[in-house]
Amino acid sequence: xxxxxxxxxxxxxxxxxxxxxxxxxxxxxxxxxxxxxxxxxxxxxxxxxxxxxxxxxxxxxxxxxxxxxxxxxxxxxxxxxxxxxxxxxxxxxxxxxxxxxxxxxxxxxxxxxxxxxxxxxxxxxxxxxxxxxxxxxxxxxxxxxxxxxxxxxxxxxxxxxxxxxxxxxxxxxxxxxxxxxxxxxxxxxxxxxxxxxxxxxxxxxxxxxxxxxxxxxxxxxxxxxxxxxxxxxxxxxxxxxx
DNA sequence: AGGGCACCTCGGGCGC
DNA sequence: TGCGCCCGAGGTGCCC
Numbered sequence: 001x002x003x004x005x006x007x008x009x010x011x012x013x014x015x016x017x018x019x020x021x022x023x024x025x026x027x028x029x030x031x032x033x034x035x036x037x038x039x040x041x042x043x044x045x046x047x048x049x050x051x052x053x054x055x056x057x058x059x060x061x062x063x064x065x066x067x068x069x070x071x072x073x074x075x076x077x078x079x080x081x082x083x084x085x086x087x088x089x090x091x092x093x094x095x096x097x098x099x100x101x102x103x104x105x106x107x108x109x110x111x112x113x114x115x116x117x118x119x120x121x122x123x124x125x126x127x128x129x130x131x132x133x134x135x136x137x138x139x140x141x142x143x144x145x146x147x148x149x150x151x152x153x154x155x156x157x158x159x160x161x162x163x164x165x166x167x168x169x170x171x172x173x174x175x176x177x178x179x180x181x182x183x184x185x186x187x188x189x190x191x192x193x194x195x196x197x198x199x200x201x202x203x204x205x206x207x208x209x210x211x212x213x214x215x216x217x218x219x220x221x222x223x224x225x226x227x228x229x230x231x232x233x234x235x236x237x238x239x240x241x242x
Numbered sequence: 243a244g245g246g247c248a249c250c251t252c253g254g255g256c257g258c
Numbered sequence: 259t260g261c262g263c264c265c266g267a268g269g270t271g272c273c274c
Contacts, residue, residue, distance in 0.1 A: 008268070039249090067269080084268050085251090100251090119250045121269075137270090164244055171269075172244095181268060 001089045009082045011145065011178025012221040014067050017088065021069065021113075022062040024090045028107040029058045030073075037102035040117065043125040053126050054078065054105070066141045066177030070132075077132050079125045080115075086122035089114050141177040145214050146222070150176065152211040159199045159207065166202065166210075167195035176214065183221065187213040 035047035063070035071078035103115040143150040190213035
């Protein structure tokens with residue numbers, strides 16, 4: 001088995017998963033899909049329809065938006081969220097099925113991409129590529145924190161007039177995409193801002209500090225391969241930094 | 243808008 | 259020491 005998972009995936013960990021997946025499944029053509037736990041699949045909600053939609057299609061690329069993985073099949077995109085414990089691995093067709101394997105993508109070359117998720121929180125949605133930007137999970141996402149468009153000015157504008165506490169707002173994905181509990185705590189600590197401060201009570205100086213802390217925290221974690229990445233290649237484990 | 247809870251399973255910790 | 263129960267882990271989505 002070759003694969004990659006992270007204990008609590010936030011943006012840097014999902015990006016590492018994306019990169020690994022891209023290497024493992026790029027150009028592979030889906031022969032069939034086995035949805036073993038219907039709950040994971042949300043759109044189409046019928047496992048049969050979900051499976052049929054992908055059969056015969058080839059993975060052009062693997063992208064990411066916030067914490068969502070995007071398997072790009074040309075006209076269709078599979079949007080996958082790992083939530084807390086979702087993980088992917090590439091297997092040979094004959095490999096024993098590991099516990100908590102909920103979705104199996106069988107390729108025409110005899111390999112299989114398997115999705116495992118102990119807590120069954122992960123989700124998969126298929127959208128037409130041309131409706132992806134307006135799709136419910138992605139449409140409401142804030143800017144990518146490592147994108148040049150995420151400037152202190154943009155950050156300030158997004159938070160303007162928000163009376164809620166800063167930590168829940170940052171966890172909400174609508175102000176900035178990809179942050180989870182660990183990196184929000186880290187960024188707030190670095191910026192020396194209390195998590196329960198009302199967003200609209202933050203000074204310009206504090207907002208600039210917070211913006212800088214978010215970017216620095218994610219950039220450093222990204223360089224190290226995420227805070228808690230473990231990768232497995234042919235059964236041999238290796239730690240991924242931190 | 244924003245707070246709160248449900249979703250789900252496992253494992254750690256604690257009490258008896 | 260051993261067993262069993264309870265709760266926390268944490269991102270989203272829905273309800274109020």
